[in-house]
Amino acid sequence: MSNVLTMKLEQFTRFSPSERERLDDLSNHPRKSFARGETIIREGTKVHNIHLVVCGLAARSKTLADGTRQTLAFLVPGDLCDVEVFVLQAMDHDIIAVTDTTCALIPTKEMEDLLSEFSSITKALWWSTMTDSAVLRERIVDHGSRDARQHLAHMFCELLIRYRIIGDARDNAxxxxxxxxxxxxATGMSPPHINRVLQQLRGEGLIELRGKVLKILDAESLMKVAQFQTGYLHLNRTEARDPEVSGRADDLVPASPKGLVQGVINKVTRVFE
Amino acid sequence: MSNVLTMKLEQFTRFSPSERERLDDLSNHPRKSFARGETIIREGTKVHNIHLVVCGLAARSKTLADGTRQTLAFLVPGDLCDVEVFVLQAMDHDIIAVTDTTCALIPTKEMEDLLSEFSSITKALWWSTMTDSAVLRERIVDHGSRDARQHLAHMFCELLIRYRIIGDARDNAxxxxxxxxxxxxATGMSPPHINRVLQQLRGEGLIELRGKVLKILDAESLMKVAQFQTGYLHLNRTEARDPEVSGRADDLVPASPKGLVQGVINKVTRVFE
DNA sequence: CGTCGGATTGAAGATACTCAACATGAGTGG
DNA sequence: CCACTCATGTTGAGTATCTTCAATCCGACG
Structure with a gap:
């Protein structure tokens, strides 16, 4: 099985065989599994291994004094939980397992060696953290400038692209x-309202959500609803550009509604579940 | 004048005289001034100089297709606008000048040299981008889990700390x-509602906002209102810890309401205006 | 077949928006 | 020096979105 981290980073650049080998090796480190709901990393702790999500779904989350929880980001396979470990003294939020999740534990030493040896990998990792920030910024737009329907639609579009990258979005599911x-x-809404908005999206024939699988029935329309622009994901390697999907000509436009991104990614390893 | 960037980075670590000299030099690069409202960097462009805010106030901002603008982050003196330049092909958002703002333009080459020469500065810069992410995450909490009053209060507390760091928060103004x-x-609210919430905060004797100066009259209470925890700013160098301000014992608690942080910072160069 | 987590529905109410009017105040030009 | 103007701040009334708090339903699973 090809490493999901490698697949993700190859959105940024191509690696030489030796680089790729070292990268792939990262997921061969001892793994640790977490049951659904379990805390993978707790706020305030200093971690000594870098956690790479290998399969499952995790989330960054903050708990306020009154018990309110806010989900900040989702971590799909290929995402790193805690690169900040290199410089920060403690995590400022929790990482929790949304489903049963397994992580590869990469010793910081190992990672440091890798970074000092391969500048290409350093750059790719840097790209990864930068796009993580871009995703956070887009989440702020979701909260501040989009209504409930657009907000959910946007989140779905983003997850679709991110799962496509790791080859886990067959038939837009x-x-x-x-x-x-x-x-x-995650959205700052109430559960009943989520329910009603979901029904609306279903009623419009945009999505199908059943049994822990989300199927995007009409990606083009959903992207239109969300005003989804892929530029912020900085998908360099995408050959295809389709002005239809994006509202702006000067924007980077990777994925087409017909699944060209999926075509680009020929590795169709099923990682989840 | 000591470099505001150096002041900020010294929250993370102390520098040797030679490191400090090189860091200070960064703001001696050619400067460019931007009038209020002007776009400093436009979405979609690839920048070749790194912009360091030297004085004024800038903002990261996204404009949606319908013209709605969402402010993502504020950039105070000492903040870098575009470190992503090293790896990303284009900016995914605009940087705009909120007031007349001047930036030092640091050639990427120069920055690269600096980073390869001093690992301490590399680490400090890394710390800076990591805390920028943490600030973004906290903004998501503001939007998703705090009501209007808490949201504004939290933003004010954060700005207070950030201005203290660069020595520009005398008397909590x-x-x-x-x-x-x-x-x-910035908050995703409507102007009338902002107005009413501000009046509420004024009425509670928490703030005074007049003539482009915000004075925090009762920092302790304001932080309580906002449930403000400084941990996410990762202020390593703060000697003082005051359990009063924070709701949690295990959290990192730097600033005290009595201005201890201000005491720590003995450089009181006035940068703004 | 019962149980339990999760989804769904309803009704009442709060928060915040919209739109419009009006006030204020700093600059500006006559 | 005053009047005018424009940007900004303030206020009010009506309304929409979304919340809250239940009650109820469904379906997987023991």
């Missing part, structure tokens, strides 16, 4: 193990 | 050139 309550924690 | 409309763009 992606793993979606979130309960409506968890969706509420 | 900080530069605040934002119009209520601009505040609305």
């Amino acid at each position: 992606i793993p979606f193990p979130l309960t409506q309550e968890e969706l509420a924690e | 900080i530069p605040f050139p934002l119009t209520q409309e601009e505040l609305a763009e």
Whole structure:
């Protein structure tokens, strides 16, 4: 099985065989599994191994004094939980397992060696953290400038692309193990409202959400609803550009609604579940 | 004048005289001034100089197809606008000048040399981008889990700390050139509602906002309102810890309401205005 | 077949928006 | 020096979105 981290980073650059080998090796490190709901990393702790999500779904999450929880980001296979470990003294938020999740534990030493040896990998990792920030920024737009329907639509579009990258979005269907309550924690809405908005999206024939699988029935329309622009994901390697999907000509436009991105990614390893 | 960037990075680590000299030099690069409202960097462009805010106030901002603008982050003196330049092909958002703002333009080459020469500076810069992400995450909490009053209070607390770091928060008064409309763009609220919430905060004796200066009258109470925890700013160098301010014992608690942070920072160069 | 987590529905109410009017105040030109 | 103007701040009334708090339903699983 090809490493999901490698697949992700290859959105940024191609690696030489030796680089690729070392990268792939990262997921061969001892793994640790976490049951659904378990805390993978707790706020305030200093971690000594870097956690790479290998399969399952995790989330960054903050708990306020009154018990309210806010989900900050989702971590799909190929995502790193805690690169900040290199410089920060403690995590400022929790990482929790949304479903049963297994992580590869990469010793910081190992990672440091890798970075000092391969500048290409350093750059790719840097790209990864930068796009993570871009995703956070887009989440702020979701919260501040989009209504409930657009917000959910946008989140779905983003997850679709991210699962495509790791080859886990066949027929525009992606793993979606979130309960409506968890969706509420991520979007800042109430569970009943999530429910009603989901029904609306279903009624419009845009999505199908059943049994922990989200199927995007009409990606083009959904992207239109969300005003989804892929530029912020910085998908360099995408050959195809389709002005239809994006509202702006000067924007980077990777994925087409017909699944060209999927075509680009010929590795169709099924990682989830 | 000591470099504001150096002041900021010294929250993370102390530098040797030679490192400090090189860091200070960064703001001696050619500067460029931007009038209020002007676009410093436009979405979609690839920049070749790194912009360091030297004085004024800038903002990261996204404009949607329907013209709605969402402010993503504020950039105070000492903040870098575009470190992503090293790896990303284009900016995915705009940087705009909220007030008249001047930036030092640091050639990427120069920055690369600096980074390869001093690993301490590399680490500090890394710390800076990591805390920028943490600030973004906290903004998501503001939007998703705090009501309007808490949201504004939290933003004010954060700006207070960030201005303290660069020595520009005497008597808990900080530069605040934002119009209520601009505040609305940052918080996702409407201008009238901003107005009413501000009046509420004024009525509670928490703040005074007049003539582009925000004075925090009762920092302790304001932080309580916002449930403000400084941990996410990762202020390593803060000697003082005050359990009063924080709701949690295990959290990192730097700033005290009595201005201990201010005491720590003995450089009181006035940068703004 | 019962149980339990999760989804769904309803009704009442709060928060925040929209739109419009009006006030204020700093600059500006006559 | 005053009047005018424009941007900004303030206020009010009506309304929409979304929340809250239940009750109820469904379906997987023991």
